[in-house]
Amino acid sequence: MKTLISLVIGLITSLTVSGQSVTASGPDGNLKVNVSVKQGIPVYSVTYKNKTILEDSPLGFVANVGDFSRDMTFTGQKENKIDKTYTQDRIKQSQIHYRANELTCTLANKEKKNIHVVFRISNNDIAFRYEMPKYGDTGSIVIEKETTGFDFPSFTTTFLCPQSDAMIGWKRTKPSYEEEYKADAPMNVRSAYGHGYTFPCLFHVGENGWALISETGVDSKYCASHLSDATAEGLYTIAFPMPEENNGNGTTTPGLALPGSTPWRTITVGENLKPIVETTIPWDVVEPLYPTEHTYKMGRGTWSWILWQDGSINFEDQKKYVDLAAAMGYEYVLIDNWWDTNIGRARMKDFIDYANSKNVDVFLWYSSSGYWNDIVQGPTNYMDNPIVRKKEMKWLHSLGVKGIKVDFFGGDKQETMRLYEAILSDADDNGLMVIFHGCTIPRGWERMYPNYVGSEAVLASENLIFQQHFCDEEAFNACLHPFIRNTIGCMEFGGTFLNKRLNRNNDGGSIRKTTDVFELATAVLFQNPIQNFALAPNNLTDAPQVCLDFMKQVPTTWDETKFIDGYPGKYVILARRHADKWYITGINAQKEPLKLKLNLPMCGIGDQVMLYQDDKKRNPHAEEITLKKEGEVTLTIQPEGGVILVK
Incomplete structure (x- = not known):
């Protein structure tokens, strides 16, 4: 693995500062984050190609050492560029090149205690977390509540899995992330159990694009989180576990040593679903926690x-x-x-x-x-x-x-x-x-x-x-x-x-x-x-x-993953590469046959491709075909059927 983190001298071109506000963008300039303090409340907003993805959304938390959610002052910022390559054998891609602009905003509460809010912004991903220094002789902190939020425009629709009640289900083993999704649901509908929604959470922000919210880097130093129900204004906030979980054992509020940091919260954004499907942000901002002497065979x-x-x-x-x-x-x-x-x-x-x-x-x-x-x-x-x-x-x-x-x-x-x-x-x-x-x-x-x-x-x-x-x-x-x-x-x-x-x-x-x-x-x-x-x-x-x-x-391991086409809950066409072989697969959840003309950049004129598809009786059929057009294939997928191209 090769990692390069270089400090930028002066303001980078993607950063603008004005008083209690700072704006930073990803390397290509399309994804932008504005961080500001308004009436003592720290907030951030997100745009993609100048279209609103998140309106002003709260930042901060309340801890046993102080309130860092209000009466805050913007006291400074610094910038880094991140350029990192790494190899990973168990995710959707094996060779990853992560480039991002890093913005660290320092905020102080009324007791003059600081926190740092660190944003990493790549072309389609935002990761952010809180970093806390040591406060005098105080060597530990308990985060009692996060005010971290995600405020979507009112026209946003959702694809969410509700957080279940605790201690229900088979032998009182829930929650276990196994509830049913609702597709394209409005934000103002209460979740099935009233406890919000489990990560990851997908949002369709109308013509403005798509956003996937999740978190990464959770280990023994913090709890796992989920999203609350939305307010009438479309604001979701970070919610901690319920007291009843695990039969009431353990606290709902995380405690950690100082200096310390929270997990990364992630936002993947795109004008279409391609960045959502192909994102590697869950792994881009974390590092291996221990080496191994073993070789594991997938x-x-x-x-x-x-x-x-x-x-x-x-x-x-x-x-x-x-x-x-x-x-x-x-x-x-x-x-x-x-x-x-x-x-x-x-x-x-x-x-x-x-x-x-x-x-x-x-x-x-x-x-x-x-x-x-x-x-x-x-x-x-x-x-x-x-x-x-x-x-x-x-x-x-x-x-x-x-x-x-x-x-x-x-x-x-x-x-x-x-x-x-x-x-x-x-x-x-x-x-x-x-x-x-x-x-x-x-x-x-x-x-x-x-x-x-x-x-x-x-x-x-x-x-x-x-x-x-x-x-x-x-x-x-x-x-x-x-x-x-x-x-x-x-x-x-x-x-x-x-x-x-x-x-x-x-x-x-x-x-x-x-x-x-x-x-x-x-x-x-x-x-x-x-x-x-x-x-x-x-x-x-x-x-x-x-x-x-x-x-x-x-195979079960992949060197590359490419989104081709689809819509959540209706159909999906996805391509994965293992070594030099591509598997292009599709399924159709709709009640009618789905006819598609696909652009497959991994295919060319004259390529020999094995095609697996359903015949008219819904039985499997395989044949080798020769592609006649550059990267273009026309396919029909039967209802509740599938198709596979192997090249």
Whole structure:
């Protein structure tokens, strides 16, 4: 990694200062932030190509050491330019060049205590945070409330996931970022539970453009946040966790040592959706927290639980899924809950030896453990206690286990963030990768933690099994995730079903409404470096061979991602590159066939391309075609269907 941060002498051309106001812009001058103090209230506003994205929005916080939200004075500013390149193997792009202008505004409260508000502004992204010095002998601070806000114009519509009540749902495990979105909703509608909305949050600011709000860089030093409901004027503010989360354990207000800083809040802006889908801001402003001596191998896996459920967690059924992984050329098998009881700890070495004999490695499931929910699925009470956890992870390492899936967290408090970090750190000491389930979204974690490989934090594949309603809505939801949840971090969805009926025997349960090509397309659309697909042993004989052939060669890591076309909840066309091969995929959630003329810059005249699409009977069909025009392709995507071009 090469990092260059150069100090600019004097005022940079993108900065203007007037009294209690300063304006800075990104390198190309289109994205601008104005920071000012009005009647003692610090505020900022955002424009893109001179069109309003955010009106005056409050800055600041109230802490146990003072109020930094009012009676403030603008006391100074300084500027940096940031030019940074880095490599990342587990996100949407492998080689990243981040250029931004940095503006630091110093504000003082009436007790003359300072805070610094640091803005980093690139061509389409803003990241900002608060930095606090040490105040005399005071060595720590508790942030009691943030007044940080996002004030959108009244005509803005929203694509938001509500924050649920705490301690509801399966065994009182919520919130877990699994509620249903509403598309193009007005801002003045109260959220489903009255607690606001989980990050990330997508806003359509009419003809002015689009904005995605989220946060990154959250570790053990802060809580995770979300957005409040909007006021009548369209103002959303940062909201801390609810007291009831995690069964009331832990504080809702973060505490940190001084000097210290808050996480980065991020705003991605564009006149269209391309910057939203392609942003790398969650990783641009964070750094690795610890080195690793291990080399972690990304890849694909099978898991029995998604279709065969709890009854499949036994030695013989798991061997069938190892055999499936071997037949598909997959690297992993994931054994879900109850393995400690139904297979037994004493037999795990025999099972892992069997898997390894087939060139398959093993992930094992754990509960995050126990005093904040009612979970009985084992193993429980191993991950929350550092003494027990370290002993368990040492045992897993001795067996050759490659990773763990840890489930049922149910909260965003700082105490819970400490648990995520502790699990990751201890796991890396033992060469274990970590997937989180029933959890919060990642916040820059792919870059911060070398062994982090995915989080659920979405209405994922298990819901398709539980209720027909979610199968009916599968295409709609899948057309949201590339624009919202998956654009800010790994999404461990666990999908790509080839069963027509979602049960063990492919003859009952929920009815899948999507086509096979739709399901293949989501293997590319949904980005996660470890993909546990919802294939089943019966698919080796009852699924179309064209589908099996595609799923045998689809990668899980990407060197480049390009947005081609789409609208959240309706359709999406996305291109991802692995090495020198492009996968251009599309899905359609609408009730009518979708005809599109696409401009594909990665394609040229005479290119040979493999085309996967649905025929008139909605069956998968593949053929090699030759492109006749420079970068131009005309396609039809069936309702709840898909299309894939491989070049």
